[in-house]
Amino acid sequence: MRHSFSRVLSFGAIPLAFMVWTAHAHADAVWVKYRGLVDLTPFHCDWIERSTLVKRLCYDAKEQYVVVNLTGTYYHYCEVPAGIVNDWLAAESMGRFYNAIVKGRFDCRQNRVPSYSVAPGAPIWTVAGRADPSRSRLRRGISPRCEPGHWIDTVSDDGEIVILEDGSVWEIDADDSSTSAGWTSSDDIVACDDKLINTDEKETVSATRIR
Numbered sequence: 724m725r726h727s728f729s730r731v732l733s734f735g736a737i738p739l740a741f742m743v744w745t746a747h748a749h750a751d752a753v754w755v756k757y758r759g760l761v762d763l764t765p766f767h768c769d770w771i772e773r774s775t776l777v778k779r780l781c782y783d784a785k786e787q788y789v790v791v792n793l794t795g796t797y798y799h800y801c802e803v804p805a806g807i808v809n810d811w812l813a814a815e816s817m818g819r820f821y822n823a824i825v826k827g828r829f830d831c832r833q834n835r836v837p838s839y840s841v842a843p844g845a846p847i848w849t850v851a852g853r854a855d856p857s858r859s860r861l862r863r864g865i866s867p868r869c870e871p872g873h874w875i876d877t878v879s880d881d882g883e884i885v886i887l888e889d890g891s892v893w894e895i896d897a898d899d900s901s902t903s904a905g906w907t908s909s910d911d912i913v914a915c916d917d918k919l920i921n922t923d924e925k926e927t928v929s930a931t932r933i934r
Contacts, residue, residue, distance in 0.1 A: 753781075753790060754922065755797045756911060757888075758831070759872030761790055762839045769812065776818035782808045786837040789829070793821070800825060801834035869915040871922075878906050885919060885930065887912060892934040893919060899928035 752762045768781035779792035782805070789800040789808065807824065814820035877886040882904025885893045891914070895903045906921055913920040919930045 753792075753797045754911070755790055755799045756909075757872075757874055758799055758836070759911075759913075761797075761799070763790070765839070766790065771817060774817040777821060780808070780812065780817075783837065788837050789825075791821075791825075799831055799836075800829035801831040801836055803829045869913050869920070871913045873912040873914050875906055875908050875910045875912055875921075877908065878903060880904065882906070885912075887914065890934075891932055893930040894933050895919075896929035896931075899930075902926055903928050 766781040781790040882900035
């Protein structure tokens with residue numbers, strides 16, 4: 724049974740309706756690590772100013788899906804009850820709550836991941852609340868034969884071979900291997916037919932999938 728999404732707490736004699744998640748029609752998308760672009764239209768989002776770790780918390784109550792900005796990087800958590808989100812927002816320290824209750828649980832590799840479409844041209848937002856023009860340009864530059872949501876598992880020392888998290892093996896063009904040699908495990912990747920785009924480093928290399 725899903726928890727009620729709206730709760731009212733009392734601090735002393737002062738009632739505080741801390742779940743003032745007024746529905747806003749978001750026209751933005753965010754780049755979520757280990758997933759790719761997520762459209763925030765169905766979400767209720769709060770920008771957080773009182774935490775040094777949690778900068779923005781977005782929740783889709785219908786799907787029980789959390790997208791959270793932790794010091795500038797968005798992560799996702801799946802099948803999170805609304806009660807957990809309520810308690811997280813009400814916690815004295817949202818960072819300590821995250822480390823104690825959320826981190827290591829609600830793993831999207833094990834739980835259901837909902838699907839979202841992204842409207843063409845939707846801005847991709849940074850922690851400061853402004854559109855990130857470099858990522859918006861990248862979004863517009865992705866062709867229909869490119870697939871976001873990948874990340875690096877292994878890079879050879881010479882940068883000539885990159886293995887992604889799905890087991891695919893890519894041979895990097897000799898002219899670009901010096902660039903990919905500087906890439907690291909867990910960098911976010913958009914995989915295209917003829918290139919790999921590292922969205923963390925804002926770099927692109929010519930590549931051929933060999934397995």
